[in-house]
Amino acid sequence: MISFILLCSSVGCLENGKPGPSENSHLEGKHRAYTFQDNTFIEITPSSANPGTPVQTSFQDPPPIPGDLPSSWDMRNAIYTDLTGDGKPEIVLLVWRPWRDWPIMRWSKTPSPIAGFHDMDGDSCHIILIDPHPYEDTGATSASSRSYREIWAGSALPVPLIQIAAGDIDGDDANELIALEGTYTNGRDGAGNRMAVWRWNGFGFTMQWRSEQAECTGLALEDVNGDGIADIITW
Ligand SMILES: [Ca+2]
Ligand SMILES: [Ca+2]
Numbered sequence: 716m717i718s719f720i721l722l723c724s725s726v727g728c729l730e731n732g733k734p735g736p737s738e739n740s741h742l743e744g745k746h747r748a749y750t751f752q753d754n755t756f757i758e759i760t761p762s763s764a765n766p767g768t769p770v771q772t773s774f775q776d777p778p779p780i781p782g783d784l785p786s787s788w789d790m791r792n793a794i795y796t797d798l799t800g801d802g803k804p805e806i807v808l809l810v811w812r813p814w815r816d817w818p819i820m821r822w823s824k825t826p827s828p829i830a831g832f833h834d835m836d837g838d839s840c841h842i843i844l845i846d847p848h849p850y851e852d853t854g855a856t857s858a859s860s861r862s863y864r865e866i867w868a869g870s871a872l873p874v875p876l877i878q879i880a881a882g883d884i885d886g887d888d889a890n891e892l893i894a895l896e897g898t899y900t901n902g903r904d905g906a907g908n909r910m911a912v913w914r915w916n917g918f919g920f921t922m923q924w925r926s927e928q929a930e931c932t933g934l935a936l937e938d939v940n941g942d943g944i945a946d947i948i949t950w
């Protein structure tokens with residue numbers, strides 16, 4: 716089952732289940748593709764006779780993103796999907812925002828382990844899950860009174876992300892978070908250099924797989940080998 720809707724990102728907006736702004740597959744041009752087989756990801760070489768097809772979505776009609784997100788947040792991706800496995804979609808945000816230390820470090824005399832997790836502007840990269848319907852619990856009757864509410868927010872990532880996608884890439888009916896990693900040195904607009912797959916563990920995300928180093932600038936999920944399950948494409 717595939718379920719992701721890319722609401723808005725640095726690479727395109729309102730990509731409702733289609734991993735790019737056009738109907739065409741990303742297999743055109745320079746790309747690499749990976750599929751999950753035998754408990755690992757294997758690079759595959761698609762052919763012109765077997766082009767990738769955009770994956771279908773499960774969650775339609777994404778709600779508007781709450782308008783009161785902090786102005787200091789640079790939202791790079793927003794995905795409407797169920798990553799936590801409870802059957803209810805949340806809004807998954809890829810955010811760069813001003814770095815803050817762990818509160819507990821104010822009592823520590825040792826250097827913070829996350830001290831270097833920021834770019835030249837002092838911004839760090841975070842995955843944040845927010846409630847897509849926060850107003851429903853407040854008694855408000857319309858989305859106009861929406862205010863954002865975090866379900867889960869990760870601390871500064873040691874390796875920042877350039878782009879994220881989500882979908883079930885191993886066919887177990889649970890969605891994974893697929894991330895294009897970059898570097899704080901190159902910043903949020905720099906090229907990516909690895910793909911990583913993360914899975915929700917009940918408290919946060921556990922990395923399941925990480926690709927070899929290979930520079931790329933974007934990712935998408937398409938079914939390349941025709942088995943109905945999304946594969947990862949980078950370019
Ligand atoms: Ca959920
Ligand atoms: Ca899965």
Ligand SMILES: [Ca+2]
Binds near residue numbers: 940943944
């Ligand atoms: Ca496939």
